[in-house]
Amino acid sequence: MYDEDYKKRYVFGADYGTSEFKYGPITQGERPLTVESRGYFPERSVISQIMGVDREVVVGKDVTLFLESGAELATRLVYPMREGIIMKDDARAWKVVRELTRYALEEFKPKGWGFNGFYVVAALSAVAPRYMYEKFFEIFESMAKEAGLVRSATIIPQPLAVAIAHKKTSCVVVESGHGNTQFAPISRAPIRGAVIALNRGGSDANAIMAEILKDAGYGDLAAEETLVRKVKENLGLLPADLDSAISFAKNNPEAVRAVYAVPGTRLKIDLAENSWARFLVGEYVFNPNHEIFQSYFKRGMPRPRDTKVGDVVFYGMLDMAEAITTAVEKCPVELQPLLYSQILLSGGNFSWNVPERLKGICVDSATKIKRMMSGKGIENVNVIMASEPQYSVWRGCIVYGYAVPASYSWSWEKMEGWMNF
Amino acid sequence: MLERDIIKHMSRQGLKFEGNGEDGVLRFVGNGSTYIVKVLDETDGRLELISAALQSAFWAAKGEKAYILAPKSMASTDELMVIRLHGIGLLLYGPHGIEELPPIIKHVRHDERKDDDKTPIELESMQRVLEKVERLERFIHRINDVDALASRLERLEAMYRELSNKLLVFEGMRGSHAGIAVPEMPSSKSNDISPGIELPSFMKDNPWLNILSGKG
Numbered sequence: 180m181y182d183e184d185y186k187k188r189y190v191f192g193a194d195y196g197t198s199e200f201k202y203g204p205i206t207q208g209e210r211p212l213t214v215e216s217r218g219y220f221p222e223r224s225v226i227s228q229i230m231g232v233d234r235e236v237v238v239g240k241d242v243t244l245f246l247e248s249g250a251e252l253a254t255r256l257v258y259p260m261r262e263g264i265i266m267k268d269d270a271r272a273w274k275v276v277r278e279l280t281r282y283a284l285e286e287f288k289p290k291g292w293g294f295n296g297f298y299v300v301a302a303l304s305a306v307a308p309r310y311m312y313e314k315f316f317e318i319f320e321s322m323a324k325e326a327g328l329v330r331s332a333t334i335i336p337q338p339l340a341v342a343i344a345h346k347k348t349s350c351v352v353v354e355s356g357h358g359n360t361q362f363a364p365i366s367r368a369p370i371r372g373a374v375i376a377l378n379r380g381g382s383d384a385n386a387i388m389a390e391i392l393k394d395a396g397y398g399d400l401a402a403e404e405t406l407v408r409k410v411k412e413n414l415g416l417l418p419a420d421l422d423s424a425i426s427f428a429k430n431n432p433e434a435v436r437a438v439y440a441v442p443g444t445r446l447k448i449d450l451a452e453n454s455w456a457r458f459l460v461g462e463y464v465f466n467p468n469h470e471i472f473q474s475y476f477k478r479g480m481p482r483p484r485d486t487k488v489g490d491v492v493f494y495g496m497l498d499m500a501e502a503i504t505t506a507v508e509k510c511p512v513e514l515q516p517l518l519y520s521q522i523l524l525s526g527g528n529f530s531w532n533v534p535e536r537l538k539g540i541c542v543d544s545a546t547k548i549k550r551m552m553s554g555k556g557i558e559n560v561n562v563i564m565a566s567e568p569q570y571s572v573w574r575g576c577i578v579y580g581y582a583v584p585a586s587y588s589w590s591w592e593k594m595e596g597w598m599n600f
Numbered sequence: 601m602l603e604r605d606i607i608k609h610m611s612r613q614g615l616k617f618e619g620n621g622e623d624g625v626l627r628f629v630g631n632g633s634t635y636i637v638k639v640l641d642e643t644d645g646r647l648e649l650i651s652a653a654l655q656s657a658f659w660a661a662k663g664e665k666a667y668i669l670a671p672k673s674m675a676s677t678d679e680l681m682v683i684r685l686h687g688i689g690l691l692l693y694g695p696h697g698i699e700e701l702p703p704i705i706k707h708v709r710h711d712e713r714k715d716d717d718k719t720p721i722e723l724e725s726m727q728r729v730l731e732k733v734e735r736l737e738r739f740i741h742r743i744n745d746v747d748a749l750a751s752r753l754e755r756l757e758a759m760y761r762e763l764s765n766k767l768l769v770f771e772g773m774r775g776s777h778a779g780i781a782v783p784e785m786p787s788s789k790s791n792d793i794s795p796g797i798e799l800p801s802f803m804k805d806n807p808w809l810n811i812l813s814g815k816g
Contacts, residue, residue, distance in 0.1 A: 187799070209800055295761050325763070343808045367811050574802045580810045581799075587767060587816030596816065599768070 182585045187401060189330070191297035193575030194281060194337065195276070197260045197304075200285035203574045204297065205581060211573040212286070214239045218275030236271075238278045262359045262378075263304025263337075264488050265311060267382055277318050284328040296323055296330030298581035298597070302572045305336040305354075305363045305374045306491040316589075316598050323600035327588045331585065331597040335370075338363030339577025342526045345565055349514070350521035351503055354550075355383045355464070355528035362506040364518050371594070373509035376504050378493035379464065381528040384411055387463045387472075390480050395453040405418045406441065410448055413439045417461025417531040419542045419550060421469055427540050428455030434536055458541075461531050465547055466498035500551035519557055545550060556560035606669055606691065607636060609698045632664050637691065640670040649674060653683050660703070672699075700729065705797035746775050 184468035187205060194201040194491060196216055203211040218236040232464050238252040242256070257435070259272035266272065301315055312334050319332035326583050340528040342365045349366045360377040364370045389401040390410040400406055414437055418424030437452040439448045450457065463472060466484060476482045483495035494502070507518045529544035550561045589598040606626060607617045615630035628635040636659050638652045656666035668683065672694040680690055680701065690701040704725040759815065803809065 205800070241700070295757075295764055327757070343806070343812075344802055346806050346808065347800075348807050348811060574800070577800065578803055578806055578808055579812060581803065582812035583814060584816050599765070 185295070186298055186581050186585075187529060188289075188293065188582035189297050190577055191287070192342070192573040192580065193297045193299060193301045194572040194576065195260070195279075195301060195303055196337075196356070196572075197258075197263050198289060199569075200283070201570070203573065204287050205577050206394045207342055208546050209574075210567075212283075212467045214219040214279070214282075215242070216279070217242060217256060218271075218278055220255045220271065222255075222366075225300055228347060234278070236274050236278045237347045238275060239282050240564055254289070262306075262376075262488050262493065263356075263361075264307060264491075266312075267310050267314075273314060273318075273545065274477065276315075277321075280318055281322060281326075282330070284301075284322060285326070288326075288328060289347075294327075296600070297586070298580045299329050299332040300576035301334045301342045302337045302576050303334055305338050305361045305369070306376050306488070308490055312594070313419065319598070320600050329345040329414050329600055331599045333365070333576050333580070333583065333589065334594065335368050335576065335595070336363065336374075337361075337375075338525075339365060339580065340368045340572040341523060341565060341568075343575035343578045344571040345523055345563075346372045347521050347523055349500065350519050350523050352523050353499070353503065353529075355380055355524070357528075360499070360502070360526075360528070362513075363503050364506050364510050366510070366514055366518070367542075368595070373506050375497075375506040376491055376493045377483075377499075378486050379498055381408075381464075383467075383483055384460050386480060387475060388415060388460050390475050390478070391450065391453060391456045391459065394449070394456070395448075395568060396450060400446075400448070400524075409441070411437055411460055412530075413437075414448070414450065414457050415460030415531065416457045416537065416541045417533075417544065418458040418466070419540060419547070421458060421462045421471070423479055424540050425455050425471075428458065433498050437534075448583060461541075461547075464499075464528060466500075466502055467496055481519075498551065498556075499548060500555050503548070503552065503556060506558065516559065518562045519552070520559055522560060522562040523565055523566040524548065524562060525571055527568070529564060529568075541575070556562065601670075602639065602641065605693065606639070609691070609700070610635065610637070628645050633663075635665040636666065637667045637669050640668065644670075644674070649679075653686070653688065656688045657686050658685075663691070669698075671694065674725065674768060679727075697752065 190205040192201075192203060192211060194211070198216055199213050200216045201211040201213050218238045219242045220236050221234075236257075251546050252438070257275050261277040265276065284299070287297075294409045300333045301319075303311060303315070308494070315334055316332065317477075319329045322328040330346070338361060340350045340355055341354060342350055347365070350364075351367060352361075352363045354361045354363070356384055358378075358380045360380055361375075362375040364373045385404065385407050389407045392398070392407065392410065402409075416435075417426075432454065434451065435457060436451065437451070437457070438447050438449045459471065462469060477572070486493045503519075503522065507515050508568045510518060524544050530546060531541070533541045533543055543564070545564050548562045549560050552558075552562075583595075583597065585597060591597040603626065610628050611617065612632070615628040615635055618634075619634070624639045624771055626637045626639060628637070636656070638656055640648055649668075652668050656668055659666040663719040666687070667689040669691040672691075672692045680692075681704070684690060684701060687703045689703045692699045692701065725786050731811040757767075801803055
């Protein structure tokens, strides 16, 4: 009972995402706090000391105060993760992660009696290598010894946390972020040997959107990444079937035409006779193998390539249905139907608008996956979209930290349990 | 509006407005001196105050009468005192108009300074500083007492932590001795267990609670 009551107060979730770090204790309620996953290394100067900055790296909301320093910004502002992975020897990246961790834990460190350190549950990418686990445990150990902030810590893969948050005990979690997409089968625990990763995410949809803008005469805007992303979110469409959608668009050009007025400016983006290309944006994320994309590759748009980060291969051109079947077929045959019946989509890259007048021509992500799976002869597929996907990982961490017994020590073999300090 | 108020305030003291200097600086002449007023507004912060103080100190060192015009809410009394100690006057504005706080130590050029040239204002300020030093000494004595209490508290917390860890180890041994997992979490965990702190909604009826509590 002692541990249960203690955990009701002091379980702490930490979701280390590539672009955002989400954190907070169980008492935070339904949603964690969020800061950008980055750190700033300020110049050591008299002025910075007058301003009370004597730290080597600044993280959290304070980073904004330094962002006007201009020319050196690129070298001083460090984003520690690439595709969810921190390079082993990237000392500055590890300093940022350490500082982010300290920042988050200190923000919630209670004053007074009864606090004996948090039970920290950290969530990392499903493809994070073992050295990342070791480095994170070193960070937590130093937080325990230097400041009494950590009592015990554990690390779980992000897709497991998503499955826990959505109360699915057997499923395939598909997490699609800015730079990559992970497919992780779960059956009461992550099936680590079956994880598949794609070197394709929201940034690739931005890339083809930029090409479409160039073709429509907005070449000067195509270099503005934030604007391109906004245009993608407002004009990009996910077709049920690309060929049928293009045919429909050519016969009904006004039905697919849309104008995006950039807020706060006089700028209006009208794809006009190129509006049919709106369907390419969504399709490219799900399946870049259609012949129509060849012309873009020939004109210089980089083709998503197979790449290796650490020991993990990120596939470039595998379509999403193929990736799901590849992951599931690495699991026991008996389990496969159960996994196909629970496919959980999570991440902002799965949010596609379906305009009322284009219903049937356009679909949402769940319907698209279902159709693609059917095309591969796999029926009885149930696909659901995660609600509030941005908070799922943190929520899963909280449930995990609360439920796993405090006496269960960390096992490197099983990659689970508590590392006690 | 603010500029008009300050021109009116200075002209009441017989000073003539000479015009705007660089960014946020107003110049006046009169009484045989040049008066420079650095203007800060509500949008400025601590950094701008430090910058204005450094700039004004530079002007004061050159023998000009330097002032900072700032909103009353910008700085603490102690910070304003420090600025005034460096030969800078303050003009504080608020809903009730402009209040002038002259420099505590007036800047005098080296060639004008004499050994016995201590103004009553300087003596008064030294008296205040002395009082502050005495007050600080009293604070330091109190801090020593607090430090002693804090170290006792730290020792007690360390003991408490050690005992808790021993308890954990003991419970683990008891569990493995019995050949079963230690039931840290009762099976009723999937629902609200004990009164007091309410668990978040995503924990309620979550099948993972039973799976995970059986680990180990």
